Amino acid sequence: EAAITALAEAGRLNAVLTVTTERARERAAAVDALDDQERARLPLAGVPVAIKDNICARGTRTTAGSRILDRFIAPYDATVVERLDAAGAVIVAKTNCDEFAMGSSNENSAYGAVLNPWDETRTPGGSSGGSAALVAAGAVPVALGSDTGGSIRQPASFCGIVGMKPTYGRVSRYGLVAYGSSLDQIGPLTRTVRQAGHVLAALAGPDPRDATTVTMPPFEVPSTDASLQGLRIGVPRALLADGVDDDVRTAVERALAVMVGGGATLHDIELPHAAHAIPTYYLVATAEASANLARYDGVRFGYRAPASDYTDLASMYAASRSTGFGAEVMRRILLGTYVLSAGYYDAYYRKAQQVRTLITRDYERAFASVDVVVMPTAPTTAFRLGEKVEDPLQMYLADVFTVSANLSGLPAISVPCGIDGQGLPVGLQMTAPAFDETTLLRGAAAYE
Numbered sequence: 466e467a468a469i470t471a472l473a474e475a476g477r478l479n480a481v482l483t484v485t486t487e488r489a490r491e492r493a494a495a496v497d498a499l500d501d502q503e504r505a506r507l508p509l510a511g512v513p514v515a516i517k518d519n520i521c522a523r524g525t526r527t528t529a530g531s532r533i534l535d536r537f538i539a540p541y542d543a544t545v546v547e548r549l550d551a552a553g554a555v556i557v558a559k560t561n562c563d564e565f566a567m568g569s570s571n572e573n574s575a576y577g578a579v580l581n582p583w584d585e586t587r588t589p590g591g592s593s594g595g596s597a598a599l600v601a602a603g604a605v606p607v608a609l610g611s612d613t614g615g616s617i618r619q620p621a622s623f624c625g626i627v628g629m630k631p632t633y634g635r636v637s638r639y640g641l642v643a644y645g646s647s648l649d650q651i652g653p654l655t656r657t658v659r660q661a662g663h664v665l666a667a668l669a670g671p672d673p674r675d676a677t678t679v680t681m682p683p684f685e686v687p688s689t690d691a692s693l694q695g696l697r698i699g700v701p702r703a704l705l706a707d708g709v710d711d712d713v714r715t716a717v718e719r720a721l722a723v724m725v726g727g728g729a730t731l732h733d734i735e736l737p738h739a740a741h742a743i744p745t746y747y748l749v750a751t752a753e754a755s756a757n758l759a760r761y762d763g764v765r766f767g768y769r770a771p772a773s774d775y776t777d778l779a780s781m782y783a784a785s786r787s788t789g790f791g792a793e794v795m796r797r798i799l800l801g802t803y804v805l806s807a808g809y810y811d812a813y814y815r816k817a818q819q820v821r822t823l824i825t826r827d828y829e830r831a832f833a834s835v836d837v838v839v840m841p842t843a844p845t846t847a848f849r850l851g852e853k854v855e856d857p858l859q860m861y862l863a864d865v866f867t868v869s870a871n872l873s874g875l876p877a878i879s880v881p882c883g884i885d886g887q888g889l890p891v892g893l894q895m896t897a898p899a900f901d902e903t904t905l906l907r908g909a910a911a912y913e
């Protein structure tokens with residue numbers, strides 16, 4: 466009940482699309498009915514959780530921030546929802562997000578922008594902006610987001626909280642509205658690194674309904690005596706040279722000095738193909754999105770244009786899709802269809818896949834001599850609402866530090882590392898080898 470009140474108080478942020486009151490009351494009553502021993506066995510007993518509105522929970526509206534799914538009621542639970550339930554958590558809300566998780570500012574939502582609780586004239590980041598804003602505002606201790614190119618980490622950075630993208634395959638995508646299937650991962654947004662570890666432990670593990678999930682190695686929540694002693698930190702200096710706000714660079718440098726004080730060592734590393742990460746990501750992501758979004762045809766799901774707007778099947782598809790999808794989603798479907806088309810496939814899509822492999826190898830090489838890689842999460846702190854909407858390319862470029870982890874499948878976390886000259890939070894990103902979330906969380910918790 467306290468969480469439901471807190472959600473209402475945070476209402477002006479526009480972070481919530483649905484309060485799942487009934488479901489929450491039922492789940493909370495079920496946890497209350499347990500005896501102490503049973504409750505102690507549930508790692509998240511009674512913890513209120515908000516989930517991004519591109520994650521299905523049976524019987525609740527699931528819009529993915531799109532008008533085309535405005536009245537879509539999910540007929541089943543996502544695996545992460547089942548696992549939250551099994552851990553005793555209480556899902557209290559579905560959160561606002563960029564349409565189909567496409568965006569970096571939450572301004573592509575069909576349901577309006579979300580305000581950053583630090584400064585309501587600014588974006589909370591995106592696409593999991595609603596999830597990040599709610600945790601930052603203290604309305605819920607935990608939220609789930611999805612991260613295809615930074616959508617958990619960048620809003621965490623803009624809102625001064627912790628956001629983690631697990632290794633690809635660590636958490637089931639079953640029941641997540643697909644954007645870029647080879648990039649998408651669900652993960653936690655929390656106040657502390659330790660909380661992120663406990664939520665990940667509840668979500669992680671193989672799922673027969675998502676064939677890309679893996680069994681080994683199992684994830685273990687790191688012990689509480691996290692220490693930086695001996696942690697080898699790789700710093701890609703060349704990447705930080707330009708295009709990064711001075712205040713962000715200063716905060717990250719200061720954080721590195723703190724880590725050295727705690728016993729970590731710094732090592733210069735090179736990620737020679739990092740410069741190509743943005744174009745590679747926007748080719749792969751849009752190609753996959755164009756295929757995934759083909760299912761919204763006005764027949765099987767959601768919105769269909771009124772009968773007066775079409776004359777035959779093809780014009781029904783066209784009318785439903787062009788009024789159901791927003792401008793950014795259509796832009797990406799066009800881009801994705803183009804790069805997959807005969808004649809352009811080799812020049813764009815295949816090339817992007819090749820560069821993706823090179824980006825992955827850069828990290829493999831770096832991890833031969835370091836335990837984690839550290840860089841800023843984003844080149845700036847939270848920008849103003851409206852500042853980049855007219856310029857999609859500028860918006861894409863802001864993802865420069867986050868997309869590589871998705872292209873290579875690696876786990877990465879954003880933790881708060883300071884405040885800029887305007888009083889806005891700066892995020893530090895740490896990346897670890899595949900399936901080594903334990904080192905990632907240990908390093909991040911020790912810094913925190």
Ligand code: GLN
Pocket residue numbers: 566567568569591592611612613614615616617644750864
């Ligand atoms: N900003 C990136 C995009 O627009 C990442 C989105 C995401 O991670 N879902 O594609």
